[in-house]
Amino acid sequence: MNSCFVKPAVSGRLLRCVFMVALWLASFSAFGETSRPPGHYLLPETGNIVGEAYTVQVENEEDTLLDIAHAHGVGYEEIRRANPDTSLWVPGKGTQVQIPGQHILPDVERKGVVINIAELRLYYYPEVQDGETPRVETYPIGIGRDGFDTPLGITKTTMRLEDPAWYPPESVRQEAAERGDPPPDVVPPGPDNPLGQHAILLDIPGYLIHGTNQPDGIGMRASRGCIRMHPDDIKAVFEQIPNGTQINIIDEPIKLGWDADHLLYLQAFTSRNEQETSISDLLNIVNKADELPEQKRSNIDYEVMQKALKRGSGRIEPLI
Template identity: 80%
Template sequence: MNSCFVNPPCRQSLLRYALIIALWLISYSVFGEASLPQGHYLLPETGNIVGEPYTATVEDEEDTLLDIAHAHGVGYEEIRRANPDTSLWVPGKGTPVQIPAQHILPDVERTGVVINIAELRLYYYPEVKDGEAPRVETYPIGIGRDGFDTPLGITKTTMRLEDPAWYPPESVRQEAAERGDPPPDVVPPGPDNPLGQHAILLDIPGYLIHGTNQPDGIGMRASRGCIRMHPDDIKAVFDQIPTGTQVNIIDEPIKLGWDADQLPYVQAFTSPDDKDAGIKSLLDIISNTEKLTDKERSSINYELMQNTLKRGNARIEPLI
């Protein structure tokens, strides 16, 4: 009879294995978030802030700031705002790079997909099974440039396409015709296809969440209104997001947040030109929120608030 239950050495191996599993389960319960993939966070039990900023070091002389951004799940605008004095193309081996990996969750229902165009970031709240902790996944995106604004509002996903063909819209045809370089009627799947390898259609005619053959544009306002994701990122969520998933596209340039101790913070994605409008918007948010006590409102450091909005560097700053 060959059984682990009667063989002492094998029984010891089972005990060691059981101990390893028990320790893993304990570590997951204590450090569960640390074991999640990059950009994935357990939803906080209190407050609405996830992640932590940290510093990475350039390890290769040929690395650009965009390479660092992609490796750490942030986009062009985010990495530039966090490192305004660092060279984009030649940061240099050994250079410390600030990674803005802390986020105030958008102030909307936490369901399906939420896209904050001011932040150039997508949040996905996957459905979880009974007993599973709710979580959020967040990814940098590219959105519509001036004149091709990404539309706001609540919509839903309607179809998923793998290796989609691209049919150039009329606006592309007109621009190409003016250059004397008319596009083909259809661009088949492949390296020249601007949709990349994955596309998720929205219930807004002509608008998609899709990959790209130009990943350096992630984190920029450079598309014709569609939401672009890095090829690796859309591949990661493509099979997770079912048809009919709610997609809420918002413009929230100023976010008010609370940590686990319920202390208030602010995160701004404003330009210096928008400072005055941003201050008015934040004051309206502060005056109307029920989460701040009168004592906390009277303790707000308005000079710090103004400086935060003026910088607009997306860093989460305390209000008190």
């Protein structure tokens, strides 16, 4: 039985909490009550792209790149890819930080929860009332590391647990025993619990979507197969998702996007298996291009496409 195992971590710094609250208040003041939290979007009437990439400036010497990532709804690998030359722990006051806040929606049914492990991101499509504009919420996640792959396929939620206890599985016990540090039979709710304060059980034995006591690891491949979310994010999802919600776990390392102007975009990630771009991936791109008007199709930059596929950087790049 797999489980998400993390070592106990020191609680977050007071300065980080102050930074997060100040940033939220600033955003609220600037955009008013109709503004949406980072990662919450109305679905576009045309196309499949939401959000936008933008730049922010580091305001305090104490701010880390991970603080900024959390404040803007992105994870570890996303913020590192977007800012490869910026210090993770001391970016420095006044530093310009790129926020990769634009997303191509996965090419699957927009229902319930979609988890794309290739991009370490969860998409939640809440049910809406008649006449209400459909929307999506997207959050960075942590997934299984090598040897503990997060399983793919369609499943559903079965139970929600607040302040769950954690029972270390046999694989964790064996590893800990080899280190001479056997774990307790059960870890009660509290700061040492690797499940955090909220857990959503899936209809796959041993797998959960849950919080964490090590939020700096969100956006990394570090769990034993479970899906980790930042404590704030899992709380928001936990309060909305009823039992029986569909969960579609996919591995979509190449995404094609288009906007209202019928411009084509490509976003390529390195998949969990470090797989090479296959012929089917290329055919998918060509087929999408064939749907465009002739004057658009003839302007596709195939050199850009090939470089983007080779890099697998996760950057959204225009092909026209």
